[in-house]
Amino acid sequence: MKPFDEYSKQLKNYTLQQQPDPYLPVEEYFTCQVANMGSVMLPLLNGWYVHKDSHLTRYENGVVAGSLKAAIQECPELVDAHLNQLAAEDKDDLTASNETQYTDGIFIYVPDNVKVPQPFQIVSLVNSREDLLVQTRNIIHVGRNAELSLIQCDDSSKYGKTFLNIFTGIFLEENARLHYYKTENKEAESLLFHHINVYQKRYSFFLSNAITFNAGYVCNNIHVNLNEPFAEAQLYGLYLVDKTQHCDNRIKVLHNCPDCKSFQLYKGIMDDDAEASFHGHVVVQPDAQRTNAFQTNRNILLTDKAKINTQPFLEIYADDVQCSHGATVGQLDDEALYYLRTRGIGERSARKLLMFAFANEICQHVDIQALKDRLSDMVQRRLDGELTICDQCMMHNADNGHLIFPIDPTKL
Amino acid sequence: MLKIENLHVSIKGREILKGVNLEVNAGEVHAIMGPNGTGKSTLASVIAGKDGYDVTEGNIIYKGKNLMDLSIEDRAREGIFIGFQYPVEIPGVSIANFMRTALNEIRQYRGLDPLNGAQFLKLMNEKKKVVELTEKLSNRSVNEGFSGGEKKRNEIFQMAMLEPTLSILDETDSGLDIDALRIVANGVNQLKSPDNATIVITHYQRLLDYIVPDVVHVLFDGKIVKTGPKELALELEKRGYDWIKEEYEQRKLS
Numbered sequence: 247m248k249p250f251d252e253y254s255k256q257l258k259n260y261t262l263q264q265q266p267d268p269y270l271p272v273e274e275y276f277t278c279q280v281a282n283m284g285s286v287m288l289p290l291l292n293g294w295y296v297h298k299d300s301h302l303t304r305y306e307n308g309v310v311a312g313s314l315k316a317a318i319q320e321c322p323e324l325v326d327a328h329l330n331q332l333a334a335e336d337k338d339d340l341t342a343s344n345e346t347q348y349t350d351g352i353f354i355y356v357p358d359n360v361k362v363p364q365p366f367q368i369v370s371l372v373n374s375r376e377d378l379l380v381q382t383r384n385i386i387h388v389g390r391n392a393e394l395s396l397i398q399c400d401d402s403s404k405y406g407k408t409f410l411n412i413f414t415g416i417f418l419e420e421n422a423r424l425h426y427y428k429t430e431n432k433e434a435e436s437l438l439f440h441h442i443n444v445y446q447k448r449y450s451f452f453l454s455n456a457i458t459f460n461a462g463y464v465c466n467n468i469h470v471n472l473n474e475p476f477a478e479a480q481l482y483g484l485y486l487v488d489k490t491q492h493c494d495n496r497i498k499v500l501h502n503c504p505d506c507k508s509f510q511l512y513k514g515i516m517d518d519d520a521e522a523s524f525h526g527h528v529v530v531q532p533d534a535q536r537t538n539a540f541q542t543n544r545n546i547l548l549t550d551k552a553k554i555n556t557q558p559f560l561e562i563y564a565d566d567v568q569c570s571h572g573a574t575v576g577q578l579d580d581e582a583l584y585y586l587r588t589r590g591i592g593e594r595s596a597r598k599l600l601m602f603a604f605a606n607e608i609c610q611h612v613d614i615q616a617l618k619d620r621l622s623d624m625v626q627r628r629l630d631g632e633l634t635i636c637d638q639c640m641m642h643n644a645d646n647g648h649l650i651f652p653i654d655p656t657k658l
Numbered sequence: 659m660l661k662i663e664n665l666h667v668s669i670k671g672r673e674i675l676k677g678v679n680l681e682v683n684a685g686e687v688h689a690i691m692g693p694n695g696t697g698k699s700t701l702a703s704v705i706a707g708k709d710g711y712d713v714t715e716g717n718i719i720y721k722g723k724n725l726m727d728l729s730i731e732d733r734a735r736e737g738i739f740i741g742f743q744y745p746v747e748i749p750g751v752s753i754a755n756f757m758r759t760a761l762n763e764i765r766q767y768r769g770l771d772p773l774n775g776a777q778f779l780k781l782m783n784e785k786k787k788v789v790e791l792t793e794k795l796s797n798r799s800v801n802e803g804f805s806g807g808e809k810k811r812n813e814i815f816q817m818a819m820l821e822p823t824l825s826i827l828d829e830t831d832s833g834l835d836i837d838a839l840r841i842v843a844n845g846v847n848q849l850k851s852p853d854n855a856t857i858v859i860t861h862y863q864r865l866l867d868y869i870v871p872d873v874v875h876v877l878f879d880g881k882i883v884k885t886g887p888k889e890l891a892l893e894l895e896k897r898g899y900d901w902i903k904e905e906y907e908q909r910k911l912s
Contacts, residue, residue, distance in 0.1 A: 589760040590734035603750025
């Protein structure tokens with residue numbers, strides 16, 4: 247597998263798609279069949295927001311959600327400051343490319359004191375016969391004392407090779423809470439880069455839980471800026487990779503002020519020739535006293551060829567802090583295997599039980615019960631080899647084990 | 659049911675069992691006693707099939723089959739159950755899921771249909787009563803965060819679920835307070851039948867006040883050096899193991 251930087255050079259091999267008809271009647275393609283989730287769907291097709299009625303929806307409680315491009319036109323006062331702040335950040339090749347080339351993306355604005363009752367769900371489908379480059383930019387703003395749960399499903403069809411480069415800016419005001427769940431269900435030929443910048447104010451809470459089920463190459467970058475005291479970030483991730491897949495998680499948490507907390511737990515199972523890496527970097531600035539920062543990365547390698555590079559990394563300039571880091575790479579616990587087998591459970595089943603238990607710990611950090619059950623079930627079936635990507639999405643309705651999307655919505 | 663003949667077992671070249679002979683029949687309860695480090699737990703591990711134990715001589719015949727030919731799981735499926743001294747914690751695996759998987763794999767081995775969810779729950783609720791296991795406990799991960807007493811109750815609960823024909827309880831009484839001991843022992847007694855047998859491995863007479871053995875064996879220096887009725891346990895409690903050692907040394911000399 248090539249190093250991260252090599253990928254930016256490949257961008258030119260992909261074509262950027264022009265805007266499809268924005269008023270496509272695409273509801274039936276963007277149905278999530280996960281029961282009882284009651285989510286509000288925010289559809290992205292090849293990076294463009296598509297909806298049959300409106301580009302930007304203003305809800306009664308003051309929430310604004312829809313296309314980022316539309317929001318820049320219709321409510322610049324809510325967007326511009328955030329875009330400007332992102333423009334001032336240091337960039338690598340891919341984030342710079344995103345800034346100049348992004349076509350569209352999702353904008354969500356939750357006003358102060360609004361607790362959004364139902365989760366919002368971004369479903370980002372990439373479906374093309376060409377080798378497609380998709381550049382998406384999302385801006386999420388959660389106001390003072392406001393709350394939002396956000397689900398993001400990144401899915402693709404089997405048609406062409408795709409390069410998806412997403413940038414998400416998240417702005418949490420004082421005492422805001424955001425739960426951000428991601429599932430990554432991409433075809434084996436797809437590349438997915440998702441860079442998330444989070445800016446947290448006083449007493450705000452951010453939870454990210456990213457589960458990578460399948461993709462050719464996935465890179466999840468999260469940069470959390472704890473900018474005011476008593477902010478807290480919890481970051482979870484699970485990567486289940488096999489064949490020649492590759493998954494990177496690169497985390498950077500900046501403790502810029504005192505009394506903040508950060509917590510990272512990432513787990514992975516690597517099979518066949520798959521590779522993964524975890525790079526967790528916590529920086530505790532000189533005046534960030536009474537910081538609590540913990541990071542853990544645990545891995546199971548199922549074959550001799552599978553590979554994990556893990557680098558938990560603490561950089562501490564304050565003296566009154568509690569920080570820990572740890573990484574493990576190993577096989578399953580022999581004593582536990584023995585115990586299960588003495589109860590009549592065959593070795594293969596015993597291994598599966600233990601692997602599921604290992605992976606399912608990450609699914610426990612989901613507050614939406616229907617989503618938690620769904621993710622647990624998907625993890626189980628992924629480990630059983632019965633499923634590689636979410637089969638409850640119209641995109642992936644499986645037929646004879648092949649993925650079929652009979653109508654190419656770009657041709658509608 | 660179980661016949662152990664001249665069993666010699668080594669761990670990493672060191673001989674632990676030096677010619678054990680033991681015969682256990684259906685309907686019997688045997689106690690194996692003895693000081694620390696004489697091979698009691700080794701005997702349980704060899705019967706279970708744990709890796710790292712080399713049988714250098716002798717045989718273990720169970721229901722007419724040579725146990726050494728069977729995998730760990732197949733021994734369990736044939737009806738052997740080990741109650742562990744230190745049950746391992748398995749975070750993330752619920753007791754219910756664990757037991758359902760075990761029970762259905764055993765049933766499959768025996769050519770029976772798997773239990774469906776409702777049948778399984780009914781069985782589990784029934785068997786929980788054997789050791790007064792609470793609802794809360796059965797939804798938790800296997801042994802995770804359990805107290806010593808809860809772990810041992812969970813062992814006997816599993817025994818009740820799997821209905822083994824031969825149970826070997828390794829130091830089941832260690833670390834139990836008197837109430838937990840009573841519950842665990844009551845559980846074992848409820849499960850006793852003319853068709854199954856139990857081997858109780860213990861240091862102390864205490865457990866045998868509750869689970870009354872038919873035969874008591876003393877394991878010393880890798881061999882069973884004395885066998886007697888249940889009164890032997892009481893004598894050991896009174897006199898300790900020194901006189902057994904002396905008797906054994908004298909026999910060795912002569």
